[in-house]
Amino acid sequence: MQKNMCQIGVDIGGTAIKSVLVSSGQVLACKSIPTDIEAGPDKIIKDIAGLIKELKELSEGRVITGVGIGCPGAINSKTGMVDHAYNLKWDFVPLAAKLRELVGYPIRLSNDANAAAFGEARYGAGKNYKNSVFVTIGTGIGSGIIIDGKLYEGNQSKGAEIGHIVIRSGGEPCTCGRRGCFEAYSSATSLIRDTVRAMKKNPDSKLWQVAKSVDQVNGKTVFDAVMLNDKTAKSVFNHYIKMLGEGLVNIANSLRPEAIILGGGVCAQGEVILKPLRKFVAKYSFGDGPMVDILTASLKNDAGAIGAAALVEWEEQFPV
Amino acid sequence: MQKNMCQIGVDIGGTAIKSVLVSSGQVLACKSIPTDIEAGPDKIIKDIAGLIKELKELSEGRVITGVGIGCPGAINSKTGMVDHAYNLKWDFVPLAAKLRELVGYPIRLSNDANAAAFGEARYGAGKNYKNSVFVTIGTGIGSGIIIDGKLYEGNQSKGAEIGHIVIRSGGEPCTCGRRGCFEAYSSATSLIRDTVRAMKKNPDSKLWQVAKSVDQVNGKTVFDAVMLNDKTAKSVFNHYIKMLGEGLVNIANSLRPEAIILGGGVCAQGEVILKPLRKFVAKYSFGDGPMVDILTASLKNDAGAIGAAALVEWEEQFPV
Numbered sequence: 183m184q185k186n187m188c189q190i191g192v193d194i195g196g197t198a199i200k201s202v203l204v205s206s207g208q209v210l211a212c213k214s215i216p217t218d219i220e221a222g223p224d225k226i227i228k229d230i231a232g233l234i235k236e237l238k239e240l241s242e243g244r245v246i247t248g249v250g251i252g253c254p255g256a257i258n259s260k261t262g263m264v265d266h267a268y269n270l271k272w273d274f275v276p277l278a279a280k281l282r283e284l285v286g287y288p289i290r291l292s293n294d295a296n297a298a299a300f301g302e303a304r305y306g307a308g309k310n311y312k313n314s315v316f317v318t319i320g321t322g323i324g325s326g327i328i329i330d331g332k333l334y335e336g337n338q339s340k341g342a343e344i345g346h347i348v349i350r351s352g353g354e355p356c357t358c359g360r361r362g363c364f365e366a367y368s369s370a371t372s373l374i375r376d377t378v379r380a381m382k383k384n385p386d387s388k389l390w391q392v393a394k395s396v397d398q399v400n401g402k403t404v405f406d407a408v409m410l411n412d413k414t415a416k417s418v419f420n421h422y423i424k425m426l427g428e429g430l431v432n433i434a435n436s437l438r439p440e441a442i443i444l445g446g447g448v449c450a451q452g453e454v455i456l457k458p459l460r461k462f463v464a465k466y467s468f469g470d471g472p473m474v475d476i477l478t479a480s481l482k483n484d485a486g487a488i489g490a491a492a493l494v495e496w497e498e499q500f501p502v
Numbered sequence: 503m504q505k506n507m508c509q510i511g512v513d514i515g516g517t518a519i520k521s522v523l524v525s526s527g528q529v530l531a532c533k534s535i536p537t538d539i540e541a542g543p544d545k546i547i548k549d550i551a552g553l554i555k556e557l558k559e560l561s562e563g564r565v566i567t568g569v570g571i572g573c574p575g576a577i578n579s580k581t582g583m584v585d586h587a588y589n590l591k592w593d594f595v596p597l598a599a600k601l602r603e604l605v606g607y608p609i610r611l612s613n614d615a616n617a618a619a620f621g622e623a624r625y626g627a628g629k630n631y632k633n634s635v636f637v638t639i640g641t642g643i644g645s646g647i648i649i650d651g652k653l654y655e656g657n658q659s660k661g662a663e664i665g666h667i668v669i670r671s672g673g674e675p676c677t678c679g680r681r682g683c684f685e686a687y688s689s690a691t692s693l694i695r696d697t698v699r700a701m702k703k704n705p706d707s708k709l710w711q712v713a714k715s716v717d718q719v720n721g722k723t724v725f726d727a728v729m730l731n732d733k734t735a736k737s738v739f740n741h742y743i744k745m746l747g748e749g750l751v752n753i754a755n756s757l758r759p760e761a762i763i764l765g766g767g768v769c770a771q772g773e774v775i776l777k778p779l780r781k782f783v784a785k786y787s788f789g790d791g792p793m794v795d796i797l798t799a800s801l802k803n804d805a806g807a808i809g810a811a812a813l814v815e816w817e818e819q820f821p822v
Contacts, residue, residue: 256789256790265790313656313657325756327757329649329654334649334757335758336633336757336758336759337633337759337760337792338758338791338792340758340789340791340792341757341758342756342757342758343755343756343758343788343789344755344756346756346788347667347752347755347756348669348748348751349668349669349670350669350670350671350672350682351669351670351673351745351748352670353671358788358789359786360751360786424671425671428668431668431680432667432668432752435663435664435666435667436645436661436663436664436666436667437647437654437656437661437662438655438656438661438662438663439656439657440657466679466680468663468666469576469660469663469678470576470585470586471658471660472657472658472660474657
């Protein structure tokens with residue numbers, strides 16, 4: 183990579199589109215706009231082209247080698263097509279082709295969690311590891327697999343839906359139609375569900391001090407109540423760590439990565455969740471090693487956009 | 503690969519050591535001896551050297567480029583060390599170094615299921631796929647992951663213990679210390695356990711016609727009783743397919759390989775298990791595709807030895 187070269191990374195979220203101008207992982211400029219979902223894909227693609235134009239003007243003579251896009255949903259990175267993106271209400275949108283027509287740069291499209299995984303692997307918490315797995319804990323569980331420093335996307339780039347590994351067959355219903363998925367126990371949504379259940383069963387719990395009503399419960403409620411030494415909250419917390427731990431041991435045993443990197447809001451708890459998780463994973467991993475390192479993401483909310491740009495920097499072929 | 507080149511592959515099993523002389527996946531000669539476990543590693547390594555010498559004499563002037571070894575247990579392919587092999591009662595045996603001293607050829611050591619996975623991927627049922635996962639159903643569940651035509655071994659080559667993905671947290675105890683592993687439901691051992699349990703609960707079941715006593719139950723008993731239209735056997739069979747299916751959907755969702763290749767004794771049932779498994783996987787896989795192909799292994803008992811030789815053929819670096 184020559185020093186006068188840079189890339190643009192775009193992360194399409196349900197509420198905002200974030201774009202960055204990046205050179206060797208360093209963010210030179212950043213522009214965001216709200217995601218105008220109701221206006222449909224063509225308007226959003228036009229908005230993205232607008233962001234790219236703005237960033238181009240800030241590139242100070244550097245050569246922009248391409249644009250990387252991280253998009254939620256079922257993405258085919260080989261065709262540059264968004265097959266389905268439920269959050270965006272998109273089906274079969276040829277995003278890469280349409281955007282290329284507007285901006286002229288080569289486009290590398292990827293699933294947003296995959297882009298974030300690549301960002302963390304190249305420039306974030308995973309930069310010292312060849313093989314890592316990224317798990318982002320939000321409304322659902324997103325994930326990305328890095329093998330030998332490269333993003334592994336699987337057949338039609340539909341791989342790494344680690345959130346949809348069943349960890350308790352017949353258990354909690356999952357949005358995917360199965361029962362007992364990792365996501366159905368370890369997402370922030372699931373943690374909120376379990377917190378609300380515990381509150382309803384335990385009217386004396388201090389969870390009611392933290393959240394005045396069940397409508398006000400969020401992914402932080404249980405952690406705040408644990409700090410108040412609440413027994414019910416501790417029980418919800420312990421169950422959450424156990425089920426999240428089961429998923430992480432599954433990753434450790436099946437892929438034996440050097441590191442698992444955790445992203446998403448819940449990870450703001452840092453050592454509060456990392457310490458018991460490391461203990462659980464050490465206890466239940468197969469055989470006697472090697473142990474997997476468990477870390478929190480370091481690029482935070484920029485991981486997706488930086489990772490999308492990094493895909494352009496590190497790969498040579500793009501769909502369009 | 504030049505035509506006058508060949509490799510030797512060795513598969514160390516609990517009862518026999520199988521060795522083959524292979525050229526581009528074609529077996530030119532084959533030699534086996536019993537595994538003399540009680541005599542200890544040095545004697546076994548000497549036995550392997552003897553097999554290699556015999557095969558060398560049958561090589562008809564071809565150049566033997568190296569020896570590949572598939573060995574059960576926790577294998578470090580980078581150091582050529584058998585860290586632990588419970589079946590063989592070995593701990594920290596520098597197999598590759600010791601064998602190289604005796605035979606002079608470069609040695610490529612691998613876990614036996616990984617070697618078999620590579621054999622099937624290069625020359626067997628997986629030869630038309632770039633990304634495949636091999637699952638062998640025996641006493642336990644062995645597995646190997648092929649990514650982009652290469653064997654993925656994970657950190658210290660301890661990867662791909664897919665049998666130790668928990669699919670029912672808190673469920674059946676597993677030899678690894680966890681509860682509810684894929685292996686604890688889908689191995690032949692688990693199928694036998696469930697068959698015996700069902701027999702004890704159902705004295706009128708035709709399972710008692712197939713196996714006269716619980717001591718005579720094997721991995722085939724339940725399939726034979728299903729052919730007799732036995733209700734109890736059908737229930738055991740359906741539960742087995744469901745749990746095996748849960749594991750395969752987990753593989754499909756997390757790695758999205760193009761193919762899953764099933765090996766081991768149970769797979770002799772062919773379409774009897776493949777048909778309901780394909781239906782289950784199609785029903786529960788995440789999103790709307792692409793579907794993973796589910797096939798049975800084609801190299802059968804030779805997969806490990808052929809695969810070990812293939813690792814020598816296709817890789818350029820060996821530990822010793």
